[in-house]
Amino acid sequence: xxxxxxxxxxxxxxxxxxxxxxxxxxxxxxxxxxxxxxxxxxxxxxxxxxxxxxxxxxxxxxxxxxxxxxxxxxxxxxxxxxxxxxxxxxxxxxxxxxxxxxxxxxxxxxxxxxxxxxxxxxxxxxxxxxxxxxxxxxxxxxxxxxxxxxxxxxxxxxxxxxxxxxx
Amino acid sequence: xxxxxxxxxxxxxxxxxxxxxxxxxxxxxxxxxxxxxxxxxxxxxxxxxxxxxxxxxxxxxxxxxxxxxxxxxxxxxxxxxxxxxxxxxxxxxxxxxxxxxxxxxxxxxxxxxxxxxxxxxxxxxxxxxxxxxxxxxxxxxxxxxxxxxxxxxxxxxxxxxxxxxxx
Numbered sequence: 001x002x003x004x005x006x007x008x009x010x011x012x013x014x015x016x017x018x019x020x021x022x023x024x025x026x027x028x029x030x031x032x033x034x035x036x037x038x039x040x041x042x043x044x045x046x047x048x049x050x051x052x053x054x055x056x057x058x059x060x061x062x063x064x065x066x067x068x069x070x071x072x073x074x075x076x077x078x079x080x081x082x083x084x085x086x087x088x089x090x091x092x093x094x095x096x097x098x099x100x101x102x103x104x105x106x107x108x109x110x111x112x113x114x115x116x117x118x119x120x121x122x123x124x125x126x127x128x129x130x131x132x133x134x135x136x137x138x139x140x141x142x143x144x145x146x147x148x149x150x151x152x153x154x155x156x157x158x159x160x161x162x163x164x165x166x167x
Numbered sequence: 168x169x170x171x172x173x174x175x176x177x178x179x180x181x182x183x184x185x186x187x188x189x190x191x192x193x194x195x196x197x198x199x200x201x202x203x204x205x206x207x208x209x210x211x212x213x214x215x216x217x218x219x220x221x222x223x224x225x226x227x228x229x230x231x232x233x234x235x236x237x238x239x240x241x242x243x244x245x246x247x248x249x250x251x252x253x254x255x256x257x258x259x260x261x262x263x264x265x266x267x268x269x270x271x272x273x274x275x276x277x278x279x280x281x282x283x284x285x286x287x288x289x290x291x292x293x294x295x296x297x298x299x300x301x302x303x304x305x306x307x308x309x310x311x312x313x314x315x316x317x318x319x320x321x322x323x324x325x326x327x328x329x330x331x332x333x334x
Binding site for chain 2 (some may be wrong): 006007008018019020021022023024034036038042043044045047048057060061063088090091092093094095099100101113114115117120121122123124125126127128129130131135136137138139140141
């Protein structure tokens with residue numbers, strides 16, 4: 001596997017970027033691209049994470065989701081610690097090729113979030129009210145834990161580590 | 168409506184951020200947070216865009232999706248030009264409150280992408296092959312246009328303008 005996989009640099013021709021068939025993902029100034037992982041069968045949005053070029057190449061070549069951990073500064077194969085991997089059913093790029101969508105099947109306890117939940121999006125923000133001086137109170141929507149993060153990550157201080165989603 | 172809506176700054180207590188009920192979204196160094204818009208009824212991921220604090224506050228208060236256009240450097244109410252707005256059914260935050268999920272109902276021609284497609288994710292990246300020196304060839308999955316971007320945006324050079332998704 002190449003250490004520095006190469007994707008072609010994105011040009012300036014909007015029509016080619018949006019309508020062409022050349023995959024030229026645009027990485028940001030940190031070399032990252034945001035990725036939405038959604039469950040293939042249901043469409044449920046599970047998490048947002050980031051890939052660098054190497055994580056993207058490994059994901060394409062192996063069909064297993066790899067990300068770049070911004071908090072740990074390293075490549076990470078989803079599930080390498082938790083056992084909760086993501087098998088990629090489909091990978092899509094958006095119009096201007098600066099965001100990706102992974103449709104995945106879940107393995108293990110079928111949880112994507114490092115807090116033990118299925119999805120990272122387990123809290124809702126109420127709508128339709130003016131934002132008062134006390135701010136906005138979140139509502140827990142799907143708080144069920146599929147695993148115990150303390151025991152899975154084997155860190156007594158796991159709750160206070162800056163674990164980036166689902167690592 | 169407040170010109171500078173205030174959300175509380177995010178603290179350093181991971182447990183409070185992940186398990187608490189205080190909405191303290193983390194904006195990046197440009198003051199933006201990534202947002203996934205998905206269709207409420209089907210779960211289909213439609214686009215990834217960005218909000219600043221004001222766009223987020225307006226979205227919460229009005230129930231209509233507002234974003235920050237990075238290319239135009241301005242607040243934008245989805246559909247203000249195209250007529251294809253997004254009515255927000257639900258807004259969720261992720262575990263570490265640095266990404267948002269909008270579940271929306273579409274109006275107008277039910278297209279989210281500025282190219283006229285329903286979703287910005289209309290091209291797939293093939294999986295399972297080593298990445299060769301010629302790179303990766305995209306496959307058009309759902310290319311149907313719901314509107315003609317040239318006539319909707321009334322710019323003869325629309326295809327080459329840096330329109331940020333669905334504006």
